[in-house]
Amino acid sequence: MASFYVTTPIYYVNDLPHLGHIFTTTVADTLARYHRLAGDDVYFLTGTDEHGQNIERAARKEGVAPIELADRVVSRYFALRDRLGFSNDDFIRTTQERHRKGVEEIIHRIAEKGDLYTARHEGWYCSPCETYYTEKELGPDRTCPVHATPVEWESEENIFFRLANYQQPLLDWYQTHPEFVRPATRLNEVRSFVESGLRDLSVSRASLEWGIPFPGHPGQTVYVWLDALTNYISALGFGSESGELYEKFWAKGGAGDTRLHLIGKDILRHHAVYWPAFLMSAGLPLPTTVWAHGWWYRDGKKMSKSTGNIVRPDDLIDRFGADSVRYFLLREMVFGGDASFSDEGFIDRYNSDLANDLGNTVSRLVTLSRSAFGGRTPPTACDDNPVRAAALRLLPEVHAAMGDLAFSRALEALWRLLAEANQYLVAREPWKLVKSEGPSEALSRILWNGLEAVRLVATGLLPFMPRVAPQVLAAIGVPSAPASFESLAWGGLPNGAELPEPKPIFPRIDKKEYLKADEGTKERETTTLITIDKFFETELKVGTVQAAERVPKSTKLVKLTVDLGEASPRQIVAGIGLAYQPEDLVGKQVAVVANLQPAKLMGIESQGMVLAASIDGKPVLLHPDAQVPAGTQVK
């Protein structure tokens, strides 16, 4: 029996789950269910990434311990797992003991190989990515190429991994394993990145407390990506005594076995370069495939907390049902590319595919069959007809599409079968035959064909819509959902089985009404409302600028000396150099965020932030309406 191990990225706990996050888990769940039905030995893992600077900062901002923040977010993931019917076999948290053991073990092996050394590290660091970037990779004004937020200059003594030594082995691996990165375009991206030259990678942080202590190096914490990536094997028991799952789903590596990491395209480099290099160094097998999908967009931008355009799954689930959300996600995105979410697009798909194509076909057939055959499925089956021919053609397409992770193509094939069945019904007009002929054999065959097509579609839908597909099957006289795809052969619909009274499975939604009712909530969704107490956590004060000078080698940064009525003035670095001359600022009063954590900008400490209105990125400073004593509170 082939083993099939599928993983999602482990999610950061500084953000509540949004549609982009549950997408990958929905995909993994669908694949896991598909492979279980196909008879494979499946293990499906998801979890949370709980260490690192990001989480540490987010927790500090909320005034809670990092683990409290993590527990809270994890409980939201658990709630969504139940709502969306995710069938994961395990949920790994990087704060668990078993995970720490796995990380220690992999580091031990990498060290044994001689691939670690200590050196000073300097570079531009994006905290949300937990990644260093070279000057050349940065966006305008030294911003992160992924988040477009300012990066920070970091300099510290670190432990390095000899990544450069793996440049050629990685290139050789891509050459001999073209399926290692999918889709193929992503493999090309990875290959050119590696070909352009790999530099050794810092795998520890000295300034971070919230993480796993680096074994044998007091004061150093394991770099969060080395920590996080190891989840894929620590969850299987690597590094712990009970390594049975690890043996079966990772180490064995038989010919037909699969170790598949599903990821978003933003974390490709970590999975397709760093992770295989760590594994090669540790002498461990590599995943068979790293499959990168695109992003969900909304209003033309990547859905993310920082952009404020996220869709929380709960609202959609409340209104349309969990399986409709799953269907939309899997049908709308061509896996590998990007896709857009809009309320309108969602309702259109729901009404046309689910309410109309599937829901109406089921209720029409059930109603006709009940009335003609005494509340039962038709007594006579049929083996030679155009619907069967369509099923024989389309079902192999579903399997082929699933092998390519082309979920939308698989669903399209199922819907084509529905369409063929509908065309057939329109041509044979059973609704007329019921009246003219009563329960004839011809009518029995026609309705049986239609219902059999629905049975096949619903069976094919089991991995996609695990709750609704069995409901559809029950509605057409198949009360227990099959446990294997053997039932995908033509001819399985029982004759004379009881048909329950049809209930609408997908009630039609009035688009206009829905969008109107939604207007109000949408406003609120994009701006997060905060309490007055939360607002007062920010200490705003008026300061008087005593001195100002440009930061050398920077066009934008100005170093200000600002009197905030404290014992000594503050040094504040502001990005206002394109709009203001330093000499014009002296003597001016400005609004300052006074309780901001100090940060370094181009190596200069900034002890606060001056407030400015921003017009297309051009700052316009805020001043009090009249002169006030330095240090006056703003509220």
Ligand code: MSP
């Ligand atoms: N913790 C790391 C992953 C470590 S895996 C060893 C991380 N976490 S994340 O929470 O920021 O992102 C998790 C996944 O969600 C990523 O694959 C990312 O691509 C995905 N998505 C986040 N926003 C998304 C969209 N708008 N659309 C699709 N997926 C996106 O990265």
